[in-house]
Amino acid sequence: MRVDGRDIAVSGSLLQPLTRRTNDIVRLMLATTFLVVVITSSLITRNEWEALEKSLSDLVGVLSPTQSNAVYLIYGVAILALPFMILIGLIVARQWKLLGAYAAAGVIAILSLSITGNGIAAPRWHFDLTERLDTVLSQFLDDPRWIAMLAAVLTVSGPWLPARWRHWWWALLLAFVPIHLVVSAVVPARSLLGLAVGWFVGALVVLVVGTPALEVPLDGAVRAMSRRMFSVSALTVVRPAGRGPLVLTATQDASAAGADPEPGTAVVELYGPHQRGGGALRQFWSKLRLRDSETAPMQTSMRRAVEHRALMAVAVGDLALANTSPIAVATLDRGWTLYAREPSAGVTINECVDETPVTRVWDSLGVLHSQQISHGDLRSKEITVVDGTPMFGGFTYAEYGASDAHLHTDIAQLLLTTTDLYGAEPAVRAAITVFGNEAVLAASRRLTKSAVPKRVRAAVRDAGTAMSTARDEVKRQTGADQIKAETITRFTRSQLIQMVLLVALVYVAYPFIASVPVFFSELRSANWWWALAGLAVSALKYLGAGAALWACADGMVKFRNLAIMQVANTFAATTTPAGVGGLALSTRFLQKGGLGALRATTAVALQQSVQVITHITLLVFFSAALGVSANLSRFVPSSTVLYLIAGAALGAVGVSLFVPKLRRWLATAVRPRVKEVLDDLRELAREPKRLALIVFGCAATTLGAALALWASIEAFGGDVSFVTVTIVTMVGGTLAAAAPTPGGVGAVEAALIGGLAAFGVPAAVAVPSVLLYRILTCWLPVFVGWPIMRWLTRNDMI
Structure with a gap:
């Protein structure tokens, strides 16, 4: 050079990778969004848009027919000449290597709009001036392929040409919208589609070819x-x-x-x-x-x-x-x-740990903080030692006149870095010597994943262990009972989870809300004493589930809190598919109650396993008690469905055996949990009292729901045996667990109504009975569970 x-x-090499061209990527995303909006609005609301355009045209259409033709003629000539003007501009600017991209963008834009069901339809442009000139120009003005080509070549060539030319040419191209409103009343949807396609094609070509900024x-x-x-x-x-x-x-x-x-x-x-x-x-x-x-x-x-x-x-x-x-x-x-x-002086701190006392590193940060300066990026590579004195580099995230939050973040970052290099005990002791107990204790609240930037965490060997060790050491040296994590984000994780659950609740409650008017009209004939009885017996579900989980956890948590948590569990399980929210909430509650993560997960899995076994046992028992008069075949899927399920299961097993990652996941993550559950089941067999309590709790969960449905049927004057209701309830519960909708909404109602109809319950009784049952066992606990869940959060139970 x-x-x-x-x-x-x-x-x-000076070449910049494609994946890091932020401006080009953002341009392509905007073009894609615009294309999607144009296509969607054209398919869904095209008539409304045309009506709006006509009303606007009535307001702005002040030109006479002669004036409109003159405007149309002048603009048509400009649009026809625009691509040649752009080409001449590139030649004058001597952008020879851009001509290929220019041609490629134009051809791709035209071809993308020329594809039809019968193949590629070539444009039929002609310059026969024996007809009126405005007739010749209209074939270009109203052809989306010409508009697309203009937008594509202008997008590609614009960055390479003077900004004034680029602005004028875009203004000329986009002027077709107001001119169409003035002249022909409606902006053709195909012209907007051409503009969107052309911009998208041009943005894609720019991403591949590049801009002068590269x-x-x-x-x-x-x-x-x-x-x-x-x-x-x-x-x-x-x-x-x-x-x-x-x-x-x-x-x-x-x-x-x-x-x-x-x-x-x-x-x-x-x-x-x-x-x-x-x-x-x-x-x-x-x-x-x-x-x-x-x-x-x-x-x-x-x-x-x-x-x-x-x-x-x-x-x-x-x-x-x-x-x-x-x-x-x-x-x-x-x-x-x-x-x-200038190049960074000295050697990085991780290369001279033995020669540099950790106190000197903290002394340097103390001098920096004495001048109200924060560094913001205290990785080991940004700290060098020159003649025994630690010095700093980088300064991308440094602040002059830093706030207490930035200063505490510095201390937390250096705690993490020095703990990794020197160990927790000398690092915390040096920090306390320089900054004092209060400052270090306040800064240690920021030793969390959200407060320490990823770049700093990635610079140490095991960030999670180092932060945990540093916090424990701060508690030991300062005498603090606990260190509560600092909230630095606008929205905490629990707030985000609660927001998602609320949105899911609205989604799953919508079908029920739509049937509320019909249901309330039926309530006039209901027996409210039976409804109150159903509400009372539905409490057996929560007492039984709490007792079973309490026994699975070896009584290490309070039964009263566990029973209360089951109501909040209903909210979490109903607003998430397959009830996974309820399982996560139970696990979290046990962890907060003092159980380790593995033991809490095992306890929940054990309770669910016994629940399934008890559920199947009760289903077989009540089916036998009901006798052959029960037509249970309607609840069994067809043979084709069973074959498909079996085939899918065998296919999943085969894939897990042949894919190494899945095989390792099954061996390292799933197998130990299954083995733990099986070991607990064997231990339960040797403890009859504990086993009986878990089985009784699981049975009370199932029978409580059955009693609630039976009371709901009685409230509307139905006459059906409790055994029949129990079978229908258990089938509905099975479908609730298998249905993809949160809380089994839709599937449960349909299964219960169909099951009652199979046993001769009239639809006039079955429909309101099932809706009342769902209110008692699903929707009331959901709305009560929301404030209970917040109460548990405030009391640090979940």
């Missing part, structure tokens, strides 16, 4: 460094631009090095517009996710972000704690920004 008469040697302005970087008295003789690429900047090493010209025996070197970081786009998106996500006190002011300009980093290096350098100093900061052509600095 030749710059101002000097030859500069450049080695290494051309690195190395000559501008060399000139900017020369103005700072650093004459560059060679550039070596250390890392291509990707998630971070393009990093090069610059070697100083020996003739400009003066009396130095060796020419100096500098680290050159070049930030492209794609880093600016990606950085803005990351800042926006942080603002959206974290509280205001946790985030620094947004730097939407890459120049300001780089300038902030350089100024922080100067500020820390005044304290003699910066391992580098800036050489030049400049804005270059095509949206690039230069940051040149």
Whole structure:
């Protein structure tokens, strides 16, 4: 490369990967969204849009027919000439390598709209001027293929041409919307489709081909460094631009090095517009996710972000704690920004742990904090030791005039880093010596996954263990009873879960809400005493489930709290498919009650296993008691369905045996849990009292639901035996567990109504009885379970 008469040697690849071109990716996402919106609105609300356009045209259509024809003629000529104007602009700008992309975008856009059911329909454009000129031009104005081609070639060529030309040409293309409203009353939907397709095709071609922003302005970087008295003789690429900047090493010209025996070197970081786009998106996500006190002011300009980093290096350098100093900061052509600095002095802290006491590292951070400066990125590679003094580098996340939140985050990060390097005991002791008990205790609340950035956690060997060990050591040395995690996000995990559950509740409750008017009309003839009796006996479900789980957990949690938790469990199980929310809530409750994660999971699995066995046993028993008069065949799926289920099960077993990852997962995750449950079942066989309590609790869960349905039927004057109701209830419960809908909504109601009809219960009795039963056993507990779940959360039980 030749710059101002000097030859500069450049080695290494400057190519930026496709996956890191943020601006091009965002452009393609916007084009895709616009295309989806146009297609959807054309299929669903096209008539409404045309009516709106006609009403707008009546307001803006002030031109006479002669004036409309003149406007149509002038605009048609401009649209016809536009692609040739763009092509001439590329030739004048000598963008020869772009001609292929220009042609490819135009051809793809035309072909994508020329595909029909009979193949490709070629455009029928002609220039027969024997007809009226506006008739000739209308074939281009109203043809979506021409609009698509214009949008595609303009999207591809726009970044390579002057901004003024690009703005005028886009304005000319988009003017077809108001002109159509003025001239022909309605904007053709096919023209909007052509615009959307053309923009999408152009954005896709731009992503593949690239933009001028990908051309690195190395000559501008060399000139900017020369103005700072650093004459560059060679550039070596250390890392291509990707998630971070393009990093090069610059070697100083020996003739400009003066009396130095060796020419100096500098680290050159070049930030492209794609880093600016990606950085803005990351800042926006942080603002959206974290509280205001946790985030620094947004730097939407890459120049300001780089300038902030350089100024922080100067500020820390005044304290003699910066391992580098800036050489030049400049804005270059095509949206690039230069940051040149001296190489980092010293060796990283992880290379000289034995020679550097941990107290010195904390002393350096103490000096930094005494000037109200936070670093924000205390990884080991950003801490170097120069002549025995730990110094800092990076400064991308540093803040001057930092808040207490930023200072505490620094302490938490250094606790994690020094615990990994020196061990928890000396790291915490040194931190307390420098900052005191209160500051370290407050900072240790941030030793969580959400508070410590991923980049810092990834820099240590086992972040989870290191954070847990550091917290325990802080408790030991400060004498604290517990360390409550700091909430730094706008929405906690429990709030998000509760929001999802509420949305799911609205979704699953909608079919029931639709049938409420009919149900209330039937309530006038109901016997409320039987309804109250059904509500009372439905409580057996929660007492039985609580007793079974209490026995499975060896009585290590309070039975009263377990029974209350079962009501909240109904809310969680109803608002999640297959009741997985209820299982997770039970496991979490046992963990908070003092059981380990494996023991809590095993207890829940044991209770569910006994529940299934008891359920099947009761079903067989009551079926035998009912006798052959029960027509149970209608509850059994057809043979085809059974064969399909068996085939799917065998296929799943075969896949798990032949896929290594699935086989390892079954061996390491599933098999130990199954073995634990089987071992517990064998132990239960040796403890008759405990086994009897679990079986009794599981049976009470099933029979409580059956009693509630039987009372509901009696409330509406039905006459059916309890044995029959029990069979119908157990079949409905089985379907509830197998149905993909949350709480089995829809499937349970249909199964119960169909089951009662099979045993001769009239529909006039079966339908309101089932709805009343679902109110007593599902919807009332759901609405009561929501505040109970919040109460359990406030009391740290889940």
